[in-house]
Amino acid sequence: DTAVSQTPKYLVTQMGNDKSIKCEQNLGHDTMYWYKQDSKKFLKIMFSYNNKELIINETVPNRFSPKSPDKAHLNLHINSLELGDSAVYFCASSHTGTGSFRTQYFGPGTRLLVL
Amino acid sequence: GQQLNQSPQSMFIQEGEDVSMNCTSSSIFNTWLWYKQDPGEGPVLLIALYKAGELTSNGRLTAQFGITRKDSFLNISASIPSDVGIYFCAGQPQKLVFGQGTRLTINP
Numbered sequence: 001d002t003a004v005s006q007t008p009k010y011l012v013t014q015m016g017n018d019k020s021i022k023c024e025q026n027l028g029h030d031t032m033y034w035y036k037q038d039s040k041k042f043l044k045i046m047f048s049y050n051n052k053e054l055i056i057n058e059t060v061p062n063r064f065s066p067k068s069p070d071k072a073h074l075n076l077h078i079n080s081l082e083l084g085d086s087a088v089y090f091c092a093s094s095h096t097g098t099g100s101f102r103t104q105y106f107g108p109g110t111r112l113l114v115l
Numbered sequence: 116g117q118q119l120n121q122s123p124q125s126m127f128i129q130e131g132e133d134v135s136m137n138c139t140s141s142s143i144f145n146t147w148l149w150y151k152q153d154p155g156e157g158p159v160l161l162i163a164l165y166k167a168g169e170l171t172s173n174g175r176l177t178a179q180f181g182i183t184r185k186d187s188f189l190n191i192s193a194s195i196p197s198d199v200g201i202y203f204c205a206g207q208p209q210k211l212v213f214g215q216g217t218r219l220t221i222n223p
Binding site for chain 2: 004033040041042043044045048056058090102103104105106107108109
């Protein structure tokens with residue numbers, strides 16, 4: 001059983017296009033996240049949603065718009081794609097609370113290449 | 116912002132050797148997590164630490180939450196080929212902050 005799933009796994013597109021990445025978790029978590037991993041493998045949080053509400057937005061360009069239709073889904077829409085958007089994007093989820101409840105579990109990643 | 120310094124950045128070892136890596140923080144964390152990332156996959160949680168001084172094992176892996184709450188280490192004993200990958204420390208008082216990763220390569 002897949003815990004955190006993302007689609008698509010690979011995404012190759014032209015500069016200027018708009019694209020979406022989908023994430024779903026079946027862990028019963030109420031918080032979901034998007035991370036970006038650059039070519040040097042550095043992982044940085046972009047957004048966090050709790051119960052469909054945005055709680056973290058880390059100075060990400062307005063071209064990136066997360067959308068959470070329900071607690072189990074957090075999608076990422078990117079407008080006017082730029083070359084620098086090429087990276088691996090990871091979705092993650094956790095419970096809220098403290099300690100072990102907040103441990104985050106990651107999806108397999110979406111490899112975005114902008115040409 | 117908060118930063119984590121993870122070292123070493125890379126390790127080249129022989130199969131069977133023990134491995135040690137650590138992370139230090141400029142601020143106090145409530146949680147330390149260690150993840151492993153295989154090529155083409157997402158980070159997978161190895162060990163989670165929630166109390167200062169806590170020492171936790173998971174098979175051949177052992178990790179400790181430093182007493183100062185500003186550091187953590189991960190040890191791997193008797194390394195095997197499937198241990199190859201990138202190991203990340205991560206800590207959180209609020210949002211999760213990641214170290215730069217330790218890339219482990221094993222020569223058979």
